[in-house]
Structure formats: C-alpha cells, structure tokens
Amino acid sequence: MNLRAAAVRRKPVADLITEGDHGTLKRSLGLGQLTMLSIGATLGSGIFVVLGEAVPVAGPAVVLSFVLAGVTALFSALSYAELAGMIPVSGSSYSYAYATLGELVAWVCGWCLVLEYGVSVASVAVGWGQYLNELLRLTFGFAIPDALSQPPGSGGIVNVPAIVVVLLAMFLLLSGAKESARANAIMVVIKVGTLVLFCAIAFSAVRAANFTPFLPLGLAGLSAGAAKLFFSYIGFDAASTAGEEAKNPQRDLPRAILLSLAIVTVLYCLVAVAAVGALPWQEFDGQEAALSHVLGVVADNPLWAGLLAVGAIVAISSVVLTVLYGQTRILFSMSRDGLVPAALSKVDPKSGTPRINTLVVSGFVAALAAFIPLGKLADATSIGTLFAFGLVNVAVLLLRRRQPEAPRSFRVPFSPVTPILGVLCCGYMMLSLDGATWIVFAGWMALGLLIYFGYSMRRSRLAAE
Template sequence: MDHGAASPVSSPSPGAGRNLSRLTRRKPVERLVAESGHGEGGLLRRSLGVWQLTAISIGATLGTGIFVVLGEAVPEAGPAVTVSFVLAGLTALFSALSYAELAGTIPVSGSSYTYTYATMGELLGWVIGWCLILEYGVSVAAVAVGWGEYLNELLDGTVGATIPAALSAPPGDGGIVNLPALLVVLLAMALLLGGARESARANAAMVAVKIGALLMFCAVAATGVRAGNYTPFAPLGVAGINAAAATLFFSYIGFDAASTAGEEARNPRRDLPRAIVLSLVIVTVLYCLVAAVAVGALPWQDFTGTEAALAGIMEEVTGRAFWSVLLALGAVVAIASVVLAVLYGQTRILFSMSRDGLIPRVFSRVHPRTGTPRAGTLIVAAFCGTLAAVVPLGRLADATSIGTLFAFALVNVSVVVLRRTHPRAPRGFRVPLSPLLPALGLGFCVWTMAGLDAVTWTVFGLWLAGGLAVYFSYGIRHSRLNEPGRPAAADEPAG
C-alpha cells in the first residue's frame, strides 16, 4: 500500500461542503418581505386591524387553561395556582416580547418558522416549522376534546341527556370516536373557508362571549368565596407551584397566533407587536382573576381534574343548575374560538413553508375569490379532526407544550441574531434590555422543558426524527433557494 497517497477521507469533498451550506442557507429578510402575500395563484388579502389581530391571539389562547386544565393544575399547587399562572405567564412574556419585535420586522405569515429561517438557516427553520405543525395541529385536537366536555355539560343541563361515551370519547378513554371534537374542527374549517375577514369577525364575536362568560363566573362565584379556602396557600410547596406552572404553560399557547397573520394585517409593523403583547396581558389578568375566585369558592382538595371544573363550581356555589348551564354555553362558544384561531394559524404557517418549497405547493394555493389557502385548510382540518376524534387529551397537551417551548426558545435567539445581522432594519417594536430579556426568555423555556417527563421527550424526539426524514427526502431538494437567481442571505448586515 502506498502510504504517501492521499486518503479518500483526508479532506471533505466539495459535495459535502455544498450540502452543509444548503443546511445553513438563510432566506434574506428583504426577500421575505417582498414575497409576503404571494401564494400559488394569488395574494392573501390585508384586511385585519389591531383589534382583530388581538382577538385572534386571545381567541387562540383564552379558554384552554381555564376551561380545560385548571382542574388538573389546582391539585398540584393548591391555592397557589394563581402564582403558577403568573409564573407560566412570565415564561410566555419574555418570548412574547421577542415575537413582537420579529413580527414587526418580518411581517409575514410564517411566524417563528420564518424568523428562524431568516436568522439561523434552512435546517433550523424546518425544525421549527415541524414543531409548529405539532404545536398548532395538536392544540386544535386537544382543545376540541375539551370542547366536547362542555357540550355534554350543556346538554345535560338543558335537555337532561348527554352524548353516549362511545361517540364522545376516543379509544383508550372508553369510547370509539369523539364525534363532538370532530364536529367543532369541521365548523372552524367552514368559517375559515369563507375568508380571513369573515372568520376574524366570527372569532371576535366568540372572544367577546368568552370574556363575558369568565367575568360572569367571577361575579357569581365570588359570592361563595371563603377566606379559609386560601390557607394553607401553598400546601405542596415550591415544587407544586412549579409543576402546576409547567402544566399551565399549555394555557398560554396561542399568544403568537397574531404573528401568523402578518400578511393579512393592514399595518403589520405597528399592529402585530401591539396585538401580541396586549393579548398576553389580557389573558394573564383574566386567568389569575378566575383562578383566585375558583380556589376561594371551592376547597382545592375538591378539584378532581375534570375538564368542566368551572361549571361545577358555579353549581356548587349557587345550588342551581342555571348558572352552570349558562357558563357551559359560554365555554362551548369560547373553546370553539380557540379551535378556529389555532386552525387559522396552522394553515398560514404551512402556507409559508409551502411557498418556500419545503412542503408541497398545494398548501400555498390561494383561492381567487376568498383569498384563502383553501386546499391547505381542507387538508389541515381533516388531519386535526381525525386526531381529535381518536387521541386522548392528556398526552396531547404535553406534546404541544414541548414543541411550543422549543419554538419559543429559538425565537428568543433569533431576536439577538437579527439585531446583529440587520441592525438598521425597520422595526415596529424593540425588545427592551436586549439581549437580557431574550436570554431570560430562552432560560425560562429550557427550564420548563426540563420539567416535562421522559415519555414526552421521547415522543418529541420521534417527531423530530420524522421531520428530519421528511426534510432530507423532500424539503432540501424542493427548496426555492435551489432555483437560479434566488440566492441565500448574505452574511453582511443590511442597511
């Protein structure tokens, strides 16, 4: 053997270098903004103002924590569940500030997928997009399952009958198919197919109903508040507060939904940051108010983990079924708005990924009459409806939390990176004390992720592995950055 000959592995091949550069290529911010709205066959229509955008984020957020998982969090923290809500809200706030800056700088439909693509490259952008599919798609299914609980509560209080378990619970929970969960997903789909403006109006009306229902709960349940129910305040200590905060983080998922409307906002640079921050503030105040009244009206030991906890408190306090039925009616409307807003966000993220060529182009086809991605909406609704009909709620919520936390973590990093690469880019909002606050947002996300169980991490790892397989078999070859005349972002800062 000639030891003086060069080894075939002594230096990387040109092909390997090209493949690495393809994984890290970034999509220029200027091009992202220039392409905004363009789909296969048409434009998304800019028709949404700041209050409609705020309602989208509130619609995607408010409802899940209070109407669905409060009963699961109180046994973990006791009366200190209000502190858990604040802690979970702070975890979300730092990331919300980062979302606000990026939404005002890159006002397109892709949310954190697009932000990561522009700052850290195509591979990480794909990973975040894949996480968002988990976040939004599974959120729709999980919330739809909770909607069925309140529908049964409403039917029981009005007509004295409920949907049989075989048709209102998924396999594994004593049923065959969760028909109500499928129904609410199909209803949201029908509203979205009518157009962004029309669905935003329907969402705003439902948001008004849900806020009214929660304020009504506070007014009525406050008559049953007993000071003794607040002592001991933290019976399970700091560990219990932290455990409940991790559970309740699921209830804040959705504040970023306004960022998915970047191409349908009339004044995105100004209105998107306002909508994101304002929605989170409104939601946090309502969550803490309702939680404080709930644990004051009912001893924390009596919370059983049922998804219909608030309706039970109303009946316990008043001794009359009327109030619990009225609250159940508000919850049915409220949770339907979560499904609508989150399903909307999912279709817009897939729209952006499709326009970039990373998933099939069918998701970016815009209907000429309604200005919506009709085919993508139908496909997403079919997927989410099937998931809601056959998968139990608990594990869905955990899987959604870890995907969201991972996306939030990289959004906090993206703010810092974009400040360095595009320091003079127009911004509708700037995170104060950067990079300190983005670093805190990143730290909170990592800390909360660490508190999730091993099974959730395993599911997340399998999901990411599947996503990488899809990217390397399809996305990397079909990326629009492969096309002539479409260069990746340069490294120098933009002027």
C-alpha cells in the same frame, strides 16, 4: 448537493418582507381583530380545567403562579412582538428561524409547529364533544352515546362532535380571513363574558379564611403550579401568523401580541382569586372541571352550570378556529418556500384564502380527532411549542447582532438579557416534561428529518436559486 450548505442557507429578511408586501393574501385585519385572534387561541379549555390541576400543588398561591407563568410567557412574547413587527409574514417562528438559523432549523421549527397546531386542535376538538355532552345532560337529560362521541380505544367507534367542530371552523376559514376574524371576535366576547360571570358569582362567596395559609406548600408549590399553568398561555403568538393579512402589521402585530397576553393574564388571575376564595384549596383535588365544581358548591342553581358549559363550548370553538387558521398560514409559508407541495400556497382569488391548504389541514385534523385516542401524544404539543418559542428568542439575539440598524417598530427591552431569559425559561419547561413526551418528540423529529432530506432540501426555492 452539499448537505451542510443546504442546511445553513438563510432567507434574507428583505426577501421575506418583499414576499409579505406583495403576497396573494388579503390585508384585512386591524388591531382589534388581531388581538381577538390571539385571545381566541389562548383563552380556551385550559382555564376551565387547569385550575383543578394547579390548585392542589400551589394552594391559594395559585394566583401568583398565574403571574409567574405569565411573566415567563412575557419573555417570549416580547421577542415575538419585535420579530412580528420587523418581519410581518405568515410563517411566524418558522420564517424567523429561516432568516437567522438556516433552512434545516427552520424546517424543524415548522415541523414542530405542525405537531403543536395539528395535535392540539384535535385534542381541543375532543374536549369540545365532552362539554357538548355536559350541556345536553344539563338541558335535555341525555348525551351522545360513547360509540359516536369517543374514538376507538376509548370505548367508541368515531368521535362525531370532534368532526363537526373542525368542519364548522373549516367553513368559516374558507369564507375569508375577515369573516373568520369577525366570528372569532363574537366567540371571544362570549367566553370572556362567561368567565366574568363566573367571577361575579364566585366573589359573592369569597371568604378571607380560604387564603390562609397563602403558601401552604411553599415556594416549590408556587413554581410547580406555574409550570402547569404555563401551557394555558400558549396561543398568544397566533397574531404573528397573520402577518400578511394585517392592515398595518408593523404597528399592530406587536401591540396585539402584548395586549392579548395582558388581557388573558388579568382574566386568569381574577378567575383564580374568585375560585380559591370561594372554596378551600383542598377541595380542588381531583376536580377536572374546577369552575363547574365551584359553581355547583356556591350557587345552588343548575342554570349557572349550564351557562358555564355554553361558555366552554364557545371557548373551545374559538380555539379550534384560530389554531386551525395558524396551521394553514404556516404551511402556506413553507409551501411558498418549496419545502412542502406547492398546492398548499395556492390562494383562491375570490375569498383570498389558501383553499386546498385549508381542506387538507382540516381533513387531517378531523380524522385525527375522530379516530385516534390522543393520550400522551397531546403532551408533545407542549414541547414543540417551547422549542419554537426558544428559537424566536435566539432569532432576536442574532438579528440584533447581524442587522442592528434594521427598522424595528418594537424593540425588546433590556436585550440581550430578556431574550436570554426567554431561552432559559423555555429550556427549563422542556426539561420538566416526562420521558414519554420526549420519546414522541424524538420520533416526530426523525420523521421530519427524513422528509426534509428526502424531499424538501432538493425542492427548496433557495436551492433552485
């Protein structure tokens, strides 16, 4: 087989759309559920801990850092919105790359998403156990012992809470996309309500003096804060993985992606204003649970800290559910294309979900969270995400040139400038990551290429055709 020909073969956009229209997944999700899906995947443990890392480097200007990070994410969100409306399939950026950049790049993109989704879910599941312990301490005065709440290498034997939250998400996913979306919507309402409650309490203690000087560390601090905060926006693309389960994908997918990003950005900015207004920015240094720290200072009542812990538990549960959903749908598309085993694209006729796929992914993630200290490996999720975002911006540019007259329910404004800015922003963020992250990424890519050339390239449906 000609390796170059295999690597650059592309899947026509028309074929992707036909597969989506005549697929085996059930179309049951409306605009509200799709928006909640993206909010559920984005609004998670990040806002509960990331503020403590960003405020010391940006000062009160962390509010503008959130805006700057949101604008950076917006460039890629606009590209996702155009392609999701044009190619409404489950594969998200993997499918967009297959249609524009060829099979090899699509495989690399899909492999990056496996790293991003799988490791990030495991990492978030570990955080869920930590917040559960916090709630148990506040409510009952005891916590789960380290032996049963930490993985080997971190002072424990097995992380039972992490297994529990992954299995709960798995059972919801197996019940069907509509049922999972309904549960996620309830969790999103709870966690948004928790953050609004935090704002209401913190705003009662806001002092104007805490905002001066507004830029104590200059513009460099502002941009450094934005670089840290960018990763709080990862997840807005979750709606694009529901392309084959949306009732009206051409209309609803672009709206859901952009609406979720707008809601999350406004909420982040409100939380940031309330937090730095209630507490001098110097006091955030070293505070991992920044929001709990703020409440502990401004409200002398353990009830509020307990409610915040409940909100964090619900927030993380929602992230586990929605990101696990996205992982199964991307593997579903890769399996349908022949790049991974066919069993992963078999759909249960009763629930309309890829049952084997869900069981395999959930088992892998649960084992990862239970027995492996994630450490620096978790940072590699960021580089995989940014790589996928960059490819989506490139895909918009290529499809605009190759198929300018193709129907698009949404068009990126100011193209090609906006997608080019998206590529540059993703490249800048990738270069800002440390060397250890790049080493992990390179090792993961090497493993992926071995699998592609040894298995996927010859079993591809395009190869058969």
